[in-house]
Amino acid sequence: MSAPTRVLVCDDQVLIRTGFATIIDAQPDLEVVGECGDGRAAVDLARRLRPDIVVMDVRMPVLDGIEATRLLAGAGVEEPVKVLVVTTFNLDEYVYEALRAGASGFLLKDAPAAQLLTGIRTVAAGAALLAPEVTRQLVGRYAARIRPTESASGDTELTRRELEVLRLIADGQSNGEIAATLVISQETVKTYVSRLLAKLGLRDRVQAVVYAYRNGLVT
Structure with a gap:
């Protein structure tokens, strides 16, 4: 039996962070190895714990999720960590910036729990994922950029x-x-x-x- 996928959850809202962690930890093939509430802590914990994937919010104090993603998965990072951005805000610019920063996936927080779990497994396996709500509209609009x-x-x-x-x-x-x-x-x-x-x-x-x-x- 293979080792479970190691997940770091980063969200500044405690209830959401705890909810995500509970859902993820209940899966036999997934394991939450850490939680934090800001982007700087996410970068520090990811470098120390080496998770397989980071579930990252966008709007957070100290360091936002976009910049944290760039530090963990952006061009030139020696040992990049896969990042799945999960946010309340379905704003085109957020999705564009997240992808440019190196994120491998983007989901909305109102997605069903099953979609979150599928997203984690998909990104951890080396594929990429965009919420169906944003795929064609977003990429078509920002493709030139x-x-x-x-x-x-x-x-x-x-x-x-x-x-x-x-x-x-x-x-x-x-x-x-x-x-x-x-x-x-x-x-x-x-x-x-x-x-x-x-x-x-x-x-x-x-x-x-x-x-x-x-x-x-x-x-």
Whole structure:
């Protein structure tokens, strides 16, 4: 049996923080290793405890969640920690800044508990996740402002099938939905996703969505 995913919960509202921790700790495959109420404490605890993922609020005292995310997961960080931003505020600018700072996921606090748990598992597994409410609208609006990694190139040649998969990712479809749409197995979808991310020099599915919009592959 594999070790549980180690989670650090950071939110300045005690009731929300405790609620998240209780929900997460009740799962046999997840373990809360720490809690804190501001971004600076999150950075310090994450560097000391080395969690697999940090569940991060945005608006907090001392250091906000965006800057804390940048310090933990941003470009140039030697040992980046995966960050799932969970906030009350469905503001486009917050989502954009969170992604630019290095977050691998973004959810709203009014999401069902099952969606929070799925988000944690998804991000911890190395994938990326955006709340369905914000995916296409947000990335379409800010695509021109978010830069893929330096190695990404609009001239990179993808196969027809890889382009199909990329467009479906940009449309917000999961691996299971892509498999059903293209009538192929989920394992095959995973292979295509891994291959196109490697070809384009992209970190995860979020950057793949951004790339698709920026290069006119979807509108």
